[in-house]
Amino acid sequence: MNRICLCLPTNRACSATLTAIHAEAAYAARHFGADVQLLILDSSGERTRVAHARVLAALPPARHVTVHHLDEDAQRDVLRRAVEQAGLPEPDRLVRLMLPPAVSYGACTNRAFLLAAALGCTSVHRRDSDSSYQLHAGQPVFPIHHELPWLGRPAAEATGTVTRTELALNLLHRPVSLAGASFIGELSVDIGEMRRLDEGVYRDVVGLWAPGDWPEERRRDLVGESFTGAGTAPFTGDHSTLTLVDPMRVDMCNIAFDRAVYERIPLPPATDTIGSDYFLLHLVHDARLPGILHNRHIENFHTPERRSDTGFPAYQRRFVKFLLSMLYFHDVYDRMAAEGDRLLDDRQQVRPDRIVGFLRDSTALDRTENVWRLDRIDTAYRKLGGRYAAFAEQLAEERAQLLDEAASDIEDFAHLADVWPALIEAART
Template sequence: MRRICLTLPTNRPCPQAITALGAEAAYAAEHFDVAVHLLILDSCDPAGYARNAAAVRALPALPRTVVHHLDERRQRAFLQRLIGAAGTAKPELMLELMLPGRLSYGACTNRAFLAAAALGCESVHRRDSDSRYQTVDGRPVLPVHHELRSLGRRAADAAAGVTETALPAEHLDRRVAMVGASFVGELSVDIGDIHRRDAGVYHDVVSLWAPPHWSEEDKRALVAESFKGAGNEPFTEDHALLTLVDPMRVDMCNISFHGVHERVPLPPATDTIGSDYFLIHLVHDAGLPGVLHNRHIVNYYTGERRTDAGFTAYQTRFAKFLLSMLHLNHVYDGMSRHGAALLDRDGEVDAGAVAGLVRDSTRLDDAENVWRLDRLDTSYRKLGGRYAVFAAHLAEHRDRLLDEARRDMEDFALLTEEWGRLVRAARVTPLDAPSGPAPGGPA
């Protein structure tokens, strides 16, 4: 029986999301020959953690399901044990990259990858705490249904379990490395207010994540589909496509990986939206099969973003995302050119090839990012109000932001070079004792 890890990284109280995830775990164990490890990596303050813990305790005991609810103290202890066992270079830096003091979308998912390896899980299925499942006739539309039908199977065999296949024949002997869908509801990036205020400024800002040499037509096409997911079309019936999945068609709130996450980590960049999307691009560019389905998750915004402090924090993460694209666009272009050369003779991703591209990107000139910051400054000042205040904030921290964009990629290169050791160590490092339901009863 294979083990899977259904994971929810969170830094906020989310008892409803935990309850819903428990139902998805129950569905997986009931309908598939799997043992489910439900992993909640919790970075809340003590009050928030207590609310989440109460939701964990309220989950029913289920066969072949174990719940692990780890606060940052227990996560740190696990990481210290495995980093010590791995004998990696710069162990203190490794711990900081895995559990930084600032928010990191990539780092929280990397911790889930290593915890899954410690639990003996062959796949990781990630959800988000600021999303919920669609429902039909009162029943949740659960993505794990499609994930477990295809993930990890030889593509030629997985073809029998999907609606449609659009995969070149030369890829059919490879295993399905990713199954995912997108979201419906609010934009994945909270910049709709910019569009409502000034559509021209919205175009100028969003187009900054494209390479500057792109044509205006290509930039307009990118802006038109960016951050919108699957729109607002509700689920009516299943459709699953076996293909090389377009990275623009899936979202990290609704994703699962097999194999690839043990070869290459996600960028551990702090305070940077989109830092957790790297593997989606890698799977596509390396020619690894994936399944794109339509059990989209509902995205919504939390109230914290509407406060002044939340606004500044969120817009900073968005600005850092735009600055990261100087380096990531270079890496994505290189991965696209390498194609199947990113794979070793066993058909697995060659981490050294990826790390080399990331290292090369750290040598790029900052001029492009200086230009991005200039464009952001102009756009935000044009909007006025708190956007103009934020423009002043960006100007004050310009040098730091430029330095961080480069250093984030240097850290990513190092982590990628060490990732194999960390995964091997994780496989023999016990995770802290679980809390919550264990197989057949409470833990």
């Protein structure tokens, strides 16, 4: 029986999502014969965690579905034991990178990867607590329908079941390493208000995540498709493509990876930034590993705390850190794309040493481009006025710190990636 990990990291109340993801787990077990380890990584406050525990305890038992509800203390215990077992240097630093005191989308998913290895799972299927499943003919549209059973199997075996194949013949022997779709509804990044206030400012700011040397036309095209997912059209019927999946066509709220990917390379553990969990999408694409792109999109919504008096500046800071991280990631992505097949060993598995080398090299990049980004952001936010202008004042005081954090985040990622295979091996024991 294929053992899989269906995972929901959360730091907020999400009782309805817990009930829905349990139903998806039962669907996977019932329709595909999977042994589903439903992993809830709960970083919520005590009252919310207790409420979540009550919801999970009240769910009807489902055959071949095992629920693991872990608070941060339980997660930290597993991490410490794995680090000790691996005998790695700087153990406290590793535990902090895996479970930092601040918000980290990459770190929470890395914990899922490590726990999946400990549970003996062959794949990880991730969902988010600020999203929900679409309904079609009164039934939930579960993405796992397309994620199973092809992950880890030769792409050639999937050609008879997908709607279409856009994969070169010489890649059909490679394993299906990713399956995913996107979302419908609100923008994936909560900056819709910025667009409503001033379309020009929105284009200027969003365009900053492109490489600094891109021509204006290419930058405009990127802005047009950024953070929009699959639009707003609801699901009407299944469509799937066996292909090299474009990272712009999938979202981390609706993704599944084969163990041969996430057990080789983790995600960036950067804190207080968005977009830190998308690295593996680029790696799978650039290494020319097959994937399945489907259309069971998840519905995205924004929770109110991002727009509160305290939540707004915190979220905008995460967005700015994302823009600054692109200086380094674009360099690494370019080098991965140029490397192509050489990212894989003779077993068609990712070579971690190549990625670690690219990351370490990128930390020596000149920061001038990021200084330019901060200048553009300052001008744009002051033009919007109100709380955006107030945030620009905060940003002016933190410029040097933000530039340093963007570089140190990459250094931390390189460090974690270097020891990751040993950490995964320790988790298995």
